[in-house]
Amino acid sequence: xxxxxxxxxxxxxxxxxxxxxxxxxxxxxxxxxxxxxxxxxxxxxxxxxxxxxxxxxxxxxxxxxxxxxxxxxxxxxxxxxxxxxxxxxxxxxxxxxxxxxxxxxxxxxxxxxxxxxxxxxxxxxxxxxxxxxxxxxxxxxxxxxxxxxxxxxxxxxxxxxxxxxxxxxxxxxxxxxxxxxxxxxxxxxxxxxxxxxxxxxxxxxxxxxxxxxxxxxxxxxxxxxxxxxxxxxxxxxxxxxxxxxxxxxxxxxxxxxxxxxx
Amino acid sequence: xxxxxxxxxxxxxxxxxxxxxxxxxxxxxxxxxxxxxxxxxxxxxxxxxxxxxxxxxxxxxxxxxxxxxxxxxxxxxxxxxxxxxxxxxxxxxxxxxxxxxxxxxxxxxxxxxxxxxxxxxxxxxxxxxxxxxxxxxxxxxxxxxxxxxxxxxxxxxxxxxxxxxxxxxxxxxxxxxxxxxxxxxxxxxxxxxxxxxxxxxxxxxxxxxxxxxxxxxxxxxxxxxxxxxxxxxxxxxxxxxxxxxxxxxxxxxxxxxxxxxxxxxxxxxxxxxxxxxxxxxxxxxxxxxxxxxxxxxxxxxxxxxxxxxxxxxxxxxxxxxxxxxxxxxxxxxxxxx
Numbered sequence: 001x002x003x004x005x006x007x008x009x010x011x012x013x014x015x016x017x018x019x020x021x022x023x024x025x026x027x028x029x030x031x032x033x034x035x036x037x038x039x040x041x042x043x044x045x046x047x048x049x050x051x052x053x054x055x056x057x058x059x060x061x062x063x064x065x066x067x068x069x070x071x072x073x074x075x076x077x078x079x080x081x082x083x084x085x086x087x088x089x090x091x092x093x094x095x096x097x098x099x100x101x102x103x104x105x106x107x108x109x110x111x112x113x114x115x116x117x118x119x120x121x122x123x124x125x126x127x128x129x130x131x132x133x134x135x136x137x138x139x140x141x142x143x144x145x146x147x148x149x150x151x152x153x154x155x156x157x158x159x160x161x162x163x164x165x166x167x168x169x170x171x172x173x174x175x176x177x178x179x180x181x182x183x184x185x186x187x188x189x190x191x192x193x194x195x196x197x198x199x200x201x202x203x204x205x206x207x208x209x210x211x212x213x214x215x216x217x218x219x220x221x222x223x224x225x226x227x228x229x230x231x232x233x234x235x236x237x238x239x240x241x242x243x244x245x246x247x248x249x250x251x252x253x254x255x256x257x258x259x260x261x262x
Numbered sequence: 263x264x265x266x267x268x269x270x271x272x273x274x275x276x277x278x279x280x281x282x283x284x285x286x287x288x289x290x291x292x293x294x295x296x297x298x299x300x301x302x303x304x305x306x307x308x309x310x311x312x313x314x315x316x317x318x319x320x321x322x323x324x325x326x327x328x329x330x331x332x333x334x335x336x337x338x339x340x341x342x343x344x345x346x347x348x349x350x351x352x353x354x355x356x357x358x359x360x361x362x363x364x365x366x367x368x369x370x371x372x373x374x375x376x377x378x379x380x381x382x383x384x385x386x387x388x389x390x391x392x393x394x395x396x397x398x399x400x401x402x403x404x405x406x407x408x409x410x411x412x413x414x415x416x417x418x419x420x421x422x423x424x425x426x427x428x429x430x431x432x433x434x435x436x437x438x439x440x441x442x443x444x445x446x447x448x449x450x451x452x453x454x455x456x457x458x459x460x461x462x463x464x465x466x467x468x469x470x471x472x473x474x475x476x477x478x479x480x481x482x483x484x485x486x487x488x489x490x491x492x493x494x495x496x497x498x499x500x501x502x503x504x505x506x507x508x509x510x511x512x513x514x515x516x517x518x519x520x521x522x523x524x525x526x527x528x529x530x531x532x533x534x535x536x537x538x539x540x541x542x543x544x545x546x547x548x549x550x551x552x553x554x555x556x557x558x559x560x561x562x563x564x565x566x567x568x569x570x571x572x573x574x575x576x577x578x579x580x581x582x583x584x585x586x587x588x589x590x591x592x593x594x595x596x597x598x599x
Contacts, residue, residue, distance in 0.1 A: 156350065163314050164347040166334040168412065169364030182351045 022240060029233035046234035056235070059220040060242065066130075066206070066216060067199040067246070070137035071145075071192050077138070078145050079188075083176045086158055100146035103139045111136060112208035129213045136205055141195035148194070152187035153180070189254045193247045200243050217242075263326055265290035265448055266311070266416065271320035273306055280306045282472040284320070288465075293442045293449040295459040298469030299495070304452045307469075308418050311450065313337050324415065340409030341418040344425055346401040348393040354380070354404050355389040361412035379407035383437070399430040403437070410441060417442075417449045423458065435461050456496050460484065468492055485524075490599055493522035498559075500525060500569040507596070509565040511542040520599050525559065525572040527595040532581065534588050541590045548585045562587065 028034055032041030050056050078100075085092050103111065115136050125131045158180050165175035181188070203218040210216065217239055224232040264287035273281035280303045288294050296304035309315040311322060313334035321330045329337055340361075348357050358379050362372040380386055383403040393401055402422055409417060419438065423431045439462055442449045453459055459466050460480045468475045468483065468491075476483060476492045487493035493501055499522040508515035515521070529535060535543060546562035546569075553559075553575060560571045560581065571589070581587060 157345065157347070160343060160345065160347050161349060163334070164341070164343065165349075165360070167312060167314075167339060167341045168361035168408070169335050170360075171335065179349050179351075183349070 022237070025233045026237050029230050029237055032230070046228070046230045047238070049231065050234055050238065055215070056217075056220055059215050059217045060238075062214060063200060063217040063239075064242065064246070066133060066137065066214075067196045070134050070141065070199065071195050073134070074138045074141055074145050074195070075188060075192060078142070078149055079181065082149060082153060083173070086153070086162065086180075087172050087176065090159075097146070097150070100142050102143075104143035108140070108202070108204040109208065111140065112205040116209055129210055133206060133209050133214060136209060137199050137202075140202075140205065141198060144194055144198070145191045148187045148191035149184060152184040156180070156183045158184075185254055189250050193250055196246055196250075197243055200239065263323065264288060265292075265325055266450075267323040268307070268311075269321045269323070271307065271310065271322070272318045273303070273310060273315065274318045279318075280472050281310070281317075284472075284474060286467060286474065286477075288448060288450065290325075290448050291442075291446045292464045293439065293451060293462055294465045294467065295451045295453060295463040296469055297453060297456060297459040297466050297495075298475075299454055302469040303472040304469045305420055308341075308420055308450060308452050311337075311416070312339055312341050312418055338412070338414055339416045339418055340412060340414035341420065342402070342405045342409050342422040344421040346393070346398075346405045346425075348401055348404055348408075350393050353390050353392050354385060354396070357393070357404055358408045358411050361408060365412060375411055379411045382410075382441070383407040398426050399434065402426060402434060406434075406438070406441070410445065410447065413445075415448070417447050419449065419451045421452055421454070423453070424455075431458070438462060468495065470495075486597065487522060487599060490520055490522075493597070493599055497524055498570065498572075499523065501599075502567065502569065506567045509567045510546075510569065511544055512565075513542075522597045522599050523569070523591060523595060525570040526557075527591055528571045529590045530560075530571055530573055530581075531588050532585065535590050538590060540594070541592050542596065543588075543590045545586055545588050548581050548583050548587060550583060551581070562589070 027039060029046050030042060030044065031039035032043050032045075033039060081096060085096055106114075115132060119126045119132055121127065161179050161183070162172070162175050165179045166172065170178065201218065203222060206214065206216050207219055207222075210219070217235070221232060221235050221239070224235055266286075266288040268284050268286040271281050271284040271286075272279065282303075284303075284307060286307075296307060298304045306315060310317050313329070313332055313336070317330060321328055323329065324337070349360065352360065355376055358376045359372050362375055367375070376389075380389055383406055385400060385403055385407070388396065388400065393404070396404065402425075405422070422438075423434055426434065435458060438449070438451070441447070451459075451462055463480055465477065466480055466483050467477045470491050476488050478486075483492065483496050487496055487499065490501055493499040502510070502521045502523070503517060504515040504519040504521065505517040507521040537543060544564055546564040549561040549563050549568060551558055551560045554572075556575050557572050558575045558580070560573065561568055562571055563569075
């Protein structure tokens with residue numbers, strides 16, 4: 001009982017620690033002045049201003065798109081590679097692990113500059129900045145996607161489940177996608193959310209590769225910081241709400257899948 | 263030709279040869295057991311039959327058809343694994359129905375068959391529960407139901423009862439035997455437990471080092487082991503060198519030979535036994551005793567040679583440590599191996 005109480009207190013403290021900065025940022029964005037203990041001049045003008053700015057909306061849409069595409073591409077590639085490794089070439093598992101972990105050790109700026117210098121003069125579509133950015137994000141999120149999926153595959157004993165499904169008459173591909181994938185859906189969704197939040201928060205790579213060609217919300221925020229504290233606070237709150245909505249959407253999709261399976 | 267036939271099967275993993283020229287036949291409807299210690303190749307042979315492993319050399323025939331190169335799906339077999347291997351995202355009903363769906367049966371047929379299976383393995387009321395909500399025994403019964411739902415030609419059981427407690431294991435042993443008889447399904451059971459093999463099997467194939475050491479009916483294997491390994495693995499034989507055996511019975515014996523004597527074949531008495539033709543008579547001192555439930559196992563010593571004797575646990579047969587006992591054993595029960 002005592003232990004439960006202390007755990008609850010700890011959770012509450014952690015929640016306050018995490019929510020407080022966001023809450024204060026939100027309050028700051030809703031008032032014109034905050035020079036004393038309490039803010040004054042309640043307003044929604046900063047939010048109105050942001051929603052009225054087509055540059056902001058374009059940047060937000062670009063950010064969502066540049067987060068979604070690499071995640072889907074990377075998920076499909078990792079799952080297919082895992083399928084091949086589990087079913088046909090288990091010996092390649094270690095090599096795949098090493099390959100997937102390499103990007104983890106590379107700093108974002110090195111990755112971005114390296115890719116830019118390698119592909120800037122390459123033929124289309126490789127020299128296209130959006131293509132380059134998408135591919136770079138695929139590489140950047142690879143270790144997180146791989147490790148999360150791999151751990152879950154180990155936990156469900158994927159090779160044995162696959163064998164069982166095959167004996168019961170399922171083909172290898174069907175067995176993988178109808179039995180293994182639903183069982184690792186949680187880790188797929190969590191790694192997707194983790195990757196989305198990483199891409200959403202990235203400034204270094206998008207600024208280096210995208211530059212003025214591809215303005216994302218982070219770059220827009222960087223420019224806003226010099227203009228107004230309240231405006232940039234409102235922008236931070238909106239970005240948080242967007243990532244939250246993406247996460248909730250992904251989790252809801254997963255729950256829907258699970259309940260429809262049942 | 264037998265229903266299942268393994269012809270000159272070899273299987274290697276790299277340089278490690280796991281199966282060495284296995285020739286084995288199984289008749290239709292039989293329940294046979296592949297018995298042996300860990301790493302002897304019994305599970306590998308089962309996996310080769312299921313199509314989960316390719317053989318390095320040799321051929322496997324099922325009902326006269328060469329199935330060596332066929333995929334698991336094409337072999338139409340049912341298999342139960344030690345770790346149950348139920349699909350965690352599917353409930354009991356869906357797990358049992360999975361193989362039937364793969365066969366593209368009509369929904370009403372699937373429903374009927376699943377209900378039959380649920381009834382057979384006594385899981386009524388559990389249809390909508392998920393594997394994590396079931397006990398180990400219940401999970402294994404679901405796995406069993408799932409494997410026989412598709413009416414496979416052969417049922418393969420790879421140490422299915424190893425992770426289950428003793429009481430439940432006995433129940434499931436009986437159920438497996440019932441299913442085998444009721445459906446007439448050819449069943450191959452892999453185990454390292456000799457008691458389990460004795461209870462279940464029509465025929466036992468004893469494996470050792472990738473080879474079949476001895477095959478036969480359970481009683482044959484138990485009463486007539488052909489090798490030292492068979493004697494040590496089946497039952498709790500006293501395996502004595504010729505010279506040790508000679509010391510016990512007070513006669514000279516060839517030191518190169520080994521003798522195997524089952525501990526329950528001795529007649530034991532605190533008083534001298536009357537001479538009987540065809541028996542060895544000798545005496546021994548009690549060194550220790552332990553209880554195996556209804557059986558008492560004594561360790562006795564004669565002329566410095568220790569051996570075990572089993573007697574039923576009856577109060578009048580409790581002998582003291584250091585007590586002198588008179589023994590006799592029929593010569594035919596002293597097997598030269």
